[in-house]
Amino acid sequence: MTHYRTAESVSPKHPDKxxxxxxxxxxxxxxxxxxxxxVAVETVGGHGKLFITGEVRSTSHPALEPIIRRIAGxxxxxxxxxxxxxxxIAQGVDTGGAxxxxxxxxxxxxxxxxxxxxxxxxxxxxxxxxxALWPHDGKTQVTLRGTxxxxxxASFQHAPHDELEQAVKQWARTQPYVSACFVKGRNGxxxxxxxxxxxxxxxxxxxxxxxxxRKLVVDNYGPRIPIGGGCFSGKDPSxxxxxxxxxxxxxxxxxxxxxxxxxxxxxxAYAIGYDKAVEAxxxxxxxxxxxxxxxxxxxxxxxxxxxxxPQYERTARWGHFGHPAFSWxxxxxxxxxxGASR
Numbered sequence: 001m002t003h004y005r006t007a008e009s010v011s012p013k014h015p016d017k018x019x020x021x022x023x024x025x026x027x028x029x030x031x032x033x034x035x036x037x038x039v040a041v042e043t044v045g046g047h048g049k050l051f052i053t054g055e056v057r058s059t060s061h062p063a064l065e066p067i068i069r070r071i072a073g074x075x076x077x078x079x080x081x082x083x084x085x086x087x088x089i090a091q092g093v094d095t096g097g098a099x100x101x102x103x104x105x106x107x108x109x110x111x112x113x114x115x116x117x118x119x120x121x122x123x124x125x126x127x128x129x130x131x132a133l134w135p136h137d138g139k140t141q142v143t144l145r146g147t148x149x150x151x152x153x154a155s156f157q158h159a160p161h162d163e164l165e166q167a168v169k170q171w172a173r174t175q176p177y178v179s180a181c182f183v184k185g186r187n188g189x190x191x192x193x194x195x196x197x198x199x200x201x202x203x204x205x206x207x208x209x210x211x212x213x214r215k216l217v218v219d220n221y222g223p224r225i226p227i228g229g230g231c232f233s234g235k236d237p238s239x240x241x242x243x244x245x246x247x248x249x250x251x252x253x254x255x256x257x258x259x260x261x262x263x264x265x266x267x268x269a270y271a272i273g274y275d276k277a278v279e280a281x282x283x284x285x286x287x288x289x290x291x292x293x294x295x296x297x298x299x300x301x302x303x304x305x306x307x308x309x310p311q312y313e314r315t316a317r318w319g320h321f322g323h324p325a326f327s328w329x330x331x332x333x334x335x336x337x338x339g340a341s342r
Contacts, residue, residue, distance in 0.1 A: 004145055007119035007222035009127035011138040012317045013157070013203065015210025018071060019043040020219075020316035022052070023212045023234030025067045028310035031236065033060030035308040038085045038093070041234035046209030050078040054234065057085040072205065089272075096299050097273035098240045102229035106248025106266035107221045107321075108256045114322035115253055119144050120222040124318060126154065129171045134159045137203030143190075151191040157203035165194040219320050220245075228267070233316050237307035240270045240298055244277075246328035247301045249321055251282065251291060253329070261285050268296065275299070 010017055022043045030037040037058035044051050050072055052064070068078050093099045108115040119142050127140040138156035142149060154168050169192075200207075213231025220227045229241040237243040248266040255264040261284045268291075269279035275298060280291040295304060302308060305327045314325065323329060 004143060004150065005117070005119045005222075005224060006141060006143040007117065007123045007224075008139060008141040008153075008218060009120075009123040009319075010215055010218055011127055011131045011136070011156075013131075013135065013137040014139065014215075015046060015137070015205050015208045016212075016214040017210070017316065018205065019045055019210040019212045020215070020231075020233040021313055022050075022068060022071050023054075024312040024316040025071060026052070026062075026064060027234055027236060027312050029062035029064070029067060030056065030058045030060050031308060031310045031312075033062060034058045037236055038238060039234065039236040040085070040239065041082070042212045043234070044209065044211045045072060045076070046205050048075065048077055048205070050076050050205075051081070052078065053081045054083075055085040056082050076205070091273075093238050093273075093298075095273070096275040096297060098244075098270035098275070098298050099238050099272065100229075100240065101269075101271050102241055102244070103267060103269045103279070104240065104244040104248050105220070105226055105228040106245065106250070106252040106268070107225045107264070108249070108252035109263040110256065110261070115256060116322045117222050117224055118147075119224075120319075121322065122149070123222075124322075125175055126152070126168065126171055128318065129175070130154060130156050130159070130164070130167055133167055134164075137207070149190040151193065153193045153196065155195050155197070155200075157200055159195065159199070161195050161199055165192060168192060168194060221321065225265070228269075232320055233312070237302045237305075238298060240268075240301075243298065243301045243305070243307055244268045244270060244296075246305055246307070246320070246326075247294070247296065250305065250328040250330075251294060255282050255284055255289075259284050266291065270298075 023041045026041050027039045030039050039056050041054040111118045112121045114121055122142040123140050134156045136157035141153035143151045212233050216227055216231055217223050232242040235242045248268050252264040252266045265283040267279055267281045268277050271278055277296040280296055282289045282291050
């Protein structure tokens with residue numbers, strides 16, 4: 001039986017990604033002035049309007065307009081409605097507990113050097129390649145049939161069809177672990193669907209509305225792998241939706257190395273106000289194993305991965321996993337607690 005696997009990627013100028021970047025850039029601005037800041041910021045935008053809402057508790061008061069203008073453009077009309085974090089939520093976090101309940105998933109596999117599914121890496125790499133040529137709104141999608149590329153979809157704003165098609169073919173000839181499978185598909189080549197609805201000039205907030213956290217599967221591991229809690233962007237590291245998802249990835253990478261495994265899935269679950277994981281499970285090549293040897297308290301995760309520093313706008317551009325700049329992308333042998341190299 002032949003198995004199909006598909007994953008997509010969206011460019012940083014996609015309206016949902018613009019919202020993610022604004023939320024995370026605001027978070028970074030608060031953390032820059034106050035590493036203990038509590039931030040939960042949501043952004044919705046489209047058609048000349050932007051609305052920012054959420055909760056903040058901080059001694060810092062950064063200017064938000066320059067952030068909005070830098071990412072969304074000078075012509076955007078924006079409204080900011082940020083209030084203080086609920087006292088009843090804060091009291092559970094102040095004592096070291098999780099800020100909410102939730103289930104977080106971590107994943108790693110040996111299909112690629114990034115320890116991510118091949119279809120995810122291919123879709124992302126193609127998007128990055130095309131974005132360097134056309135830094136606008138765009139989407140890519142790659143479908144594998146077994147280990148061969150069966151079809152490629154590429155839609156990019158301001159990219160003429162013939163030029164975009166040639167760029168996709170050039171990417172396939174030059175990128176690592178792409179050229180070997182490119183020529184094996186249907187009739188010697190995969191199906192190419194390039195601007196399949198026609199060339200387009202209107203994109204981003206001018207064409208569509210965006211919302212923080214609406215590209216969760218792109219942010220995680222693609223549609224093959226389940227996702228657990230809420231979105232990451234706009235949330236400070238006291239929120240286990242974000243920090244425990246990063247820790248789950250860190251453990252999954254560790255276990256790939258420790259057990260010389262092909263695939264590891266990690267599940268971490270939390271309850272609001274409680275400082276311990278209520279589930280900590282790893283599935284290593286189909287075999288369930290308990291997770292031990294890590295501080296899985298919310299504070300322990302923040303300390304292990306050094307999460308109180310501004311770094312989050314970068315995570316909102318190309319997905320949160322598979323990038324060597326982030327501390328959760330190193331195993332315990334490669335990094336000391338806090339993210340410093342050995």
